[in-house]
Amino acid sequence: MAPSHPVPGAPRVFALVGNPNCGKSTLFNALTGLKQKVGNYPGVTVEKKIGTAYSQHGQAMTVIDMPGAYSLAARSPDEAVTRDVLLGRRSDTPMPDRIICIVDASNLERSLYLVHQILDLGRPVILVLNMMDIAAKSGFTLRTARLEKELGIPVIPCEAVNGKGLIDLRLAMSRPDLPLSRHAWNIPAAIAPAVAELQASLASDEKPPLSARAEALLLLTDQDAVRVSGSTPLSERTSAILKGWQRRWEGEGTDWAAILVQARYDAIGRIAGEVVQRVPAGPSATERIDMLVTHPLWGWIILGAVMTLVFLGIFTLAEYPMDWIDHRVAGFGGWVRSVLPAGDLRNLLTDGAIAGVGSILVFLPQILILFFFIGLLESTGYMARAAFIMDRLMSRVGLNGRSFIPMLSSYACAIPGIMATRTIEDAKDRLVTILVAPLMSCSARLPVYLLMMAALVPGDRVPLMTKVGLMMLMYGLGTGGAFGFAWLFKRTLLKGAPSMMIMELPPYHLPRLRDVVFQMAERAWVFVRNAGTVILAISIVLWFLSAYPRSPQGAPPQEQLAHSFAGDAGRAMEPLIKPLGFDWRVGIGLISSFAAREVFVSSTAVVFSVDNIGEGKAMNVAPLRTALRDARWPDGRTLFTPLVCLCLMIYYVFAMQCMSTVAVVRRETNSLRWPLFQIVYMTGTAWVVTFIVYQAGRALGF
Amino acid sequence: MSPTLQTAAALAIVAIALGGLIWRAVASRRHPGGGCSSCPTDRFKEELKKRG
Numbered sequence: 001m002a003p004s005h006p007v008p009g010a011p012r013v014f015a016l017v018g019n020p021n022c023g024k025s026t027l028f029n030a031l032t033g034l035k036q037k038v039g040n041y042p043g044v045t046v047e048k049k050i051g052t053a054y055s056q057h058g059q060a061m062t063v064i065d066m067p068g069a070y071s072l073a074a075r076s077p078d079e080a081v082t083r084d085v086l087l088g089r090r091s092d093t094p095m096p097d098r099i100i101c102i103v104d105a106s107n108l109e110r111s112l113y114l115v116h117q118i119l120d121l122g123r124p125v126i127l128v129l130n131m132m133d134i135a136a137k138s139g140f141t142l143r144t145a146r147l148e149k150e151l152g153i154p155v156i157p158c159e160a161v162n163g164k165g166l167i168d169l170r171l172a173m174s175r176p177d178l179p180l181s182r183h184a185w186n187i188p189a190a191i192a193p194a195v196a197e198l199q200a201s202l203a204s205d206e207k208p209p210l211s212a213r214a215e216a217l218l219l220l221t222d223q224d225a226v227r228v229s230g231s232t233p234l235s236e237r238t239s240a241i242l243k244g245w246q247r248r249w250e251g252e253g254t255d256w257a258a259i260l261v262q263a264r265y266d267a268i269g270r271i272a273g274e275v276v277q278r279v280p281a282g283p284s285a286t287e288r289i290d291m292l293v294t295h296p297l298w299g300w301i302i303l304g305a306v307m308t309l310v311f312l313g314i315f316t317l318a319e320y321p322m323d324w325i326d327h328r329v330a331g332f333g334g335w336v337r338s339v340l341p342a343g344d345l346r347n348l349l350t351d352g353a354i355a356g357v358g359s360i361l362v363f364l365p366q367i368l369i370l371f372f373f374i375g376l377l378e379s380t381g382y383m384a385r386a387a388f389i390m391d392r393l394m395s396r397v398g399l400n401g402r403s404f405i406p407m408l409s410s411y412a413c414a415i416p417g418i419m420a421t422r423t424i425e426d427a428k429d430r431l432v433t434i435l436v437a438p439l440m441s442c443s444a445r446l447p448v449y450l451l452m453m454a455a456l457v458p459g460d461r462v463p464l465m466t467k468v469g470l471m472m473l474m475y476g477l478g479t480g481g482a483f484g485f486a487w488l489f490k491r492t493l494l495k496g497a498p499s500m501m502i503m504e505l506p507p508y509h510l511p512r513l514r515d516v517v518f519q520m521a522e523r524a525w526v527f528v529r530n531a532g533t534v535i536l537a538i539s540i541v542l543w544f545l546s547a548y549p550r551s552p553q554g555a556p557p558q559e560q561l562a563h564s565f566a567g568d569a570g571r572a573m574e575p576l577i578k579p580l581g582f583d584w585r586v587g588i589g590l591i592s593s594f595a596a597r598e599v600f601v602s603s604t605a606v607v608f609s610v611d612n613i614g615e616g617k618a619m620n621v622a623p624l625r626t627a628l629r630d631a632r633w634p635d636g637r638t639l640f641t642p643l644v645c646l647c648l649m650i651y652y653v654f655a656m657q658c659m660s661t662v663a664v665v666r667r668e669t670n671s672l673r674w675p676l677f678q679i680v681y682m683t684g685t686a687w688v689v690t691f692i693v694y695q696a697g698r699a700l701g702f
Numbered sequence: 703m704s705p706t707l708q709t710a711a712a713l714a715i716v717a718i719a720l721g722g723l724i725w726r727a728v729a730s731r732r733h734p735g736g737g738c739s740s741c742p743t744d745r746f747k748e749e750l751k752k753r754g
Contacts (some may be wrong), residue, residue: 344707348715534726537719544716 013062013582014053014173015086017118019111020068021506023130024103027160028065031169042532047599049672055174060475064096067238067422072117073221077422086121087215088207100169100179102128105135105157106507109272116185116268119151120217122210123177127155128169133162136508139279147275152182161512176439187217187265188259194220194245212248215539222259286507291328292387294505299389306382307475310373318365325365329358332499347544356602358541359624360531363447363598364524370443371523374412381508383408388505398490407482410440418668428494432486434668435678438661439482441653444597448652449474451601452645454625470649481685502515535602538595542566546588561585561607580651580687581694583633583646593657596607600652604628643697647690654686 016031018024032051049065066085067078074080081090088095099118104109108129118125129135129142148155154172158165158480172178187195199218203209219234219242221699234242249256282289292298333354338345377383390404403424410417417437424430433655453467545566561567562584567593577587585607592603601624608627631639654678656662663677703711 341703341708342714343703343705345703345708345715348712450744533722537722540719541723544713 009059011062011479012098012173013064013094013096015066015099016062016102017066017086017099017114018068018130019070019104019107022068022102022111023160024065024068027128027130027169028063028103029099030160030163030166032063036493046121053170053173056171057174059569062094062171063100064093069114072218073115076424083218086118087211087218087597096123097102098126098173100126100128100173102130102158102160104137104139105129108135108140108142108276109268112268112272113264113406115151116183116322117214117218118151119181120210120214122208122214123308124180125153126166126172126178127151127153128158128160129155130155130158130160132164133159138284141277141279143275143277145577146327147271148275150183150271152179154178161509170402188263191220191256191260194256195243197241197245198238199446201235201241205235205238207448210233217260218424221260224513257369284507286381286505290306290505290510293385294547296392302391303609306324306377307472308468310370311471312368312464313373314369314466314471316466317369321361321365325362329354329361335356344547347547348540350542350607352543353536355605355624356542357531357536357668359605360447360535360598360600361528363450363601364527366446366450367443367527368520368524370446371412372520375625376511379509379511379516381506384505393483396485397487399432399486403429404485407437407440407479410437410442413442413444414438414440414658415664418661418664421668428490431674432489432494434447434665435489435674435681436482436486438656438658438678439478439485439654439683441478441551442597442658444658445474445652447601449600449649451604451624452640452649455628455640455645474649474653477650481654485681485685521657529598532597535599536597538599538605539602542592542603545569546607566607576687579695580690581641581647581698583639585631585639586648590651590655590657593652594659596660597657641702643694643702647694648696650693651686651690654682654689656682656686 016024016028028051029050031053040176044122047077051063051065052221053061053063056059064085066082069079069082072086074083084090085093086096086099089684099121101115101118103115115125115127127147129144129147132142135142142157144157146154154175156165156169156172158169160166195216196276198219199209199213202212202215205212207215219238245256287497291492293302333350335347336349340349360366377386379431385406387408394404401422406417406420406424408417409420417440418434421437423455424433449471453470546564548564551563562571566588567584570587573587574582574584577590582590585604588607589600589603605624605627606626608631628640629638633639662675662679665678666672669675
């Protein structure tokens with residue numbers, strides 16, 4: 001076969017393709033310099049990512065990071081996107097000139113299935129054998145030169161995580177004359193005529209001959225079962241040929257897909273037999289640890305212990321940095337109050353901007369510690385085990401453990417969690433997961449829980465184990481709610497049989513602290529930037545809505561607030577929330593939370609700061625928790641009783657209060673119906689549960 | 703700074719803040735995500751836009 005040459009002047013486009021968990025994201029980062037999350041479970045790189053690498057001569061090369069796929073015979077939207085890009089079916093993405101296949105060297109035979117399909121495409125391929133260190137520790141020896149000879153393509157041993165092999169890879173990518181594969185395999189005689197006819201039809205649709213052959217083989221394997229938006233459909237002629245052969249084989253009782261797959265595995269087995277040598281070894285360290293970590297009893301105990309440690313860490317380690325931030329913010333507010341004369345500008349700055357932003361910045365240490373622990377658990381490989389353990393529970397509600405991965409991501413933020421559902425093959429399972437994922441207590445709820453806990457107990461300090469217990473209760477409620485609704489939806493709205501899960505447990509790694517710390521710094525920057533922009537803007541607007549229209553001169557501040565725009569909105573919704581123990585000031589916070597949940601803290605800070613002006617309480621910016629404890633109903637009763645604080649936390653566990661999540665659900669489900677249904681069922685549940693807890697609590701004398 | 707000037711300055715800041723929120727809401731219709739302080743989605747999209 002003649003080597004292919006790139007068109008002079010046009011940047012080469014490389015597709016980076018591989019199974020999930022083979023280190024594809026790490027390699028992409030290393031080639032392009034774009035930092036991404038490195039996870040050990042499927043669904044991390046759901047989106048297509050495009051970066052620029054540079055050849056040894058400094059020429060730019062475009063690299064497209066494809067979603068992880070086990071096969072081009074797509075079984076999920078993720079794999080369908082990878083297939084469509086490689087086949088040139090997507091008009092929004094250029095068909096790659098060259099393909100980099102990255103495989104886990106310690107699982108070569110399984111990984112070669114995808115490579116084998118890609119070789120059929122007739123484009124230059126570079127094979128990267130990643131995780132060579134792990135392969136060596138597992139007792140594998142790979143005859144790289146022999147593999148190069150068998151496949152006829154460059155084979156690059158690599159350890160992407162350590163940077164080894166990257167120079168050889170860049171050199172290979174820089175070659176103007178990358179050879180096409182010489183590997184040939186025998187298509188079974190029963191299938192060959194169908195392949196030829198489909199290939200001819202696809203070639204007349206202006207597909208290159210080799211690509212047409214590869215696509216014909218794929219159509220016969222996956223019957224074009226999974227199609228995603230943006231994919232060019234088959235021509236009517238090709239569809240008719242495919243259906244004709246399918247009817248014929250069904251009549252003869254021929255399982256053509258199985259015949260093709262087996263023929264491919266036979267070819268792969270022969271290659272692997274000549275290339276892979278393994279020295280028999282006892283159970284690896286990973287296997288020994290997994291005997292405990294995935295044990296039906298000990299697995300759960302370890303998971304509970306890990307979560308307890310995470311929450312303990314959040315509360316103990318964050319105390320001093322939180323106090324430091326608190327004092328700095330209060331000091332800054334006091335200074336502004338001392339230098340500016342009394343007036344609207346001073347009030348806007350101290351009671352709007354500083355109160356609003358400061359009240360959310362104080363939670364930065366806890367958010368960081370949460371992400372540090374999440375990153376640490378991902379980096380070690382433990383998260384995949386958590387998903388494995390959860391699969392036992394998931395299957396009882398009609399889902400499988402693959403749904404837990406997006407739900408686990410939703411503990412940080414529901415948005416990437418919902419996007420991660422693209423890896424779920426079954427459409428109903430995917431929709432159910434999207435509907436329940438926001439019930440997992442995301443990190444935006446954390447400031448609300450923490451504020452309520454601080455206001456919960458009279459006196460200066462809430463006992464540590466009380467805090468940890470309450471936090472775990474909230475997380476448990478959200479998780480339990482998610483499971484409960486998943487069970488309900490799978491038996492009513494979205495009935496379907498539970499789908500099977502096959503999941504890879506990657507080997508344990510020592511955590512890469514550099515990646516974990518980098519991820520933490522990224523989150524810190526996003527948090528601070530959002531606080532300084534979105535939350536600052538919302539706090540300023542909310543201050544205006546709380547301060548205008550002006551009451552007559554001399555009116556007490558409470559009257560000013562009550563008759564402001566915000567007060568009017570809060571009082572309009574008070575009849576709805578009074579049965580839950582909330583007043584109109586809490587109502588203002590609930591309304592503003594729809595922008596982002598943690599805005600509740602900022603808006604409460606603004607509302608109660610405005611409320612306290614003129615009573616001699618706010619010469620400095622009053623700590624918010626003190627302001628909450630002092631808040632009263634008109635009849636003098638305490639507003640934020642322990643019961644009300646608990647009810648507010650419960651409300652936030654269940655309510656759908658994030659516009660961004662609603663927008664992403666709309667995009668992922670391609671409908672308005674499902675996000676609206678989600679708002680109704682979640683907020684309705686929040687109201688009902690909170691109502692029951694509050695009324696029962698009052699009846700019991702709390 | 704007179705009270706009138708303070709009020710004018712405050713209202714100007716409010717108008718800028720409101721304008722920024724509206725602009726962000728319109729922009730996010732094309733690229734949803736990123737309202738909450740923990741979401742990385744905005745950053746990825748910005749990086750991809752920069753790299754073309």
